[in-house]
Amino acid sequence: MPFDLPRRLAAEALGTGLLVMAVVGSGIMAERLTDDVAVALLGNTLATGAMLVVLISMLGPISGAQFNPAVTLAALLGRQLGAATALAYVVVQILGGAAGAMAAHAMFAEQLLAWSTNARTGGGQWLAEGVATFGLLLTIAAGLRFAASALPWLVGLYITAAYWFTASTSFANPAVTLARTLTDSFSGIRPVDAPAFIAAQLAGALLATVLAGWLFRPDQELRT
Template sequence: MIRHIVAEGIGTAFLLAIVVGSGIMGERLSGGNEAIALLGNSIATGAGLIVLIHVFSPISGAHFNPVVTLAFAFHREVAPRTAGFYIAAQCIGAVLGVWTAHAMFAEPLIQLSYKVRAGPAQGFSEMIATFGLIGTIFGMRRSRPEQTPAAIGLYITAAYWFTASTSFANPAVTIARSLSNSFSGIAPTSVSLFLAGQISGAVAAVIFFRWLFADSGCPEGQASL
């Protein structure tokens, strides 16, 4: 159990270091071109996710995301007590990952973001992004479990671009990114909107995909994000 919890914490920390670090790097190198910065941020995040899932999936399942853990708990594949430890480790790891990125780029460790991401479209985008993420995970476990890491990485890369919110799709990521006043940050005042979208998207996905895949086997496989 300890190894599983540590794997979730470390994996989520690396995920946030990738998200925030690549955002800082992209912003510094893009010369003010936000499209180029977002391209670098999205490619790094998707590629990093694939690697992290391959590394940590055999240990903890590589959830790195509270709503993913809760989705597995709903399906009784993760015990409630284990889910609680996983979520705590994910949130702690996410904050440590942000601080690690700040340290690598000689930024102040303790920050608050001023980047407001407000409005119904942002919350709706997070609902769609999270719905798609949960669907990707459970759909791939059913059909091609060995391809789950690549599918999740590719989905997140795409969702950076087709959602107005750039697809946080993760409560731990959202909370941690409010502690970085960088390209990938989110103002604390916007966090509740994102969390509401993510939770509602996850609930809708669990209900819908459980119905959709009810008559077909869903072999044990990898999770993520």
């Protein structure tokens, strides 16, 4: 890659932070503007999807715009990143996400850190997170293979849709999940519920990575 590791890590931290700011900030704004949960979710959805398009377009050329430990795991398994670099990516993603949650709180004059009391648990929610992350990783793999220039839009539109067709509203990102434990607002998740979400996300990512390795490779590559 044309950018050195410190700048790539800075891009990953910045991108994850801005993504979490969009998720948490739009959730707080929605709560303040409406009591209608559907309208609040719509506002949260549009802000998140739009921010993903911007961030992937802006920072993708620097770091790959992963912003997501599940995506980094797929890159590690595909030998696009070494183990040490992948670990560094995950660390800065988690730290950037936490900083993004605090920045969103500061903008709205909220307490910087507030453990979420928003319960998100149960088999349907866990399945939803596995499905959401599976679909996200397939979208990324297919986009990189067949429509790289459209990847920011593919990811933004997928997440916009997945907010509405998954029971969990599609976190699909362990770093964002951890960051959302730090906000007792519309977009939060209780810390006790986060590990099951993350396990489901990683399982979905692994399944998508295996499938993509077969599905998106032409026959002649599979025979070599």
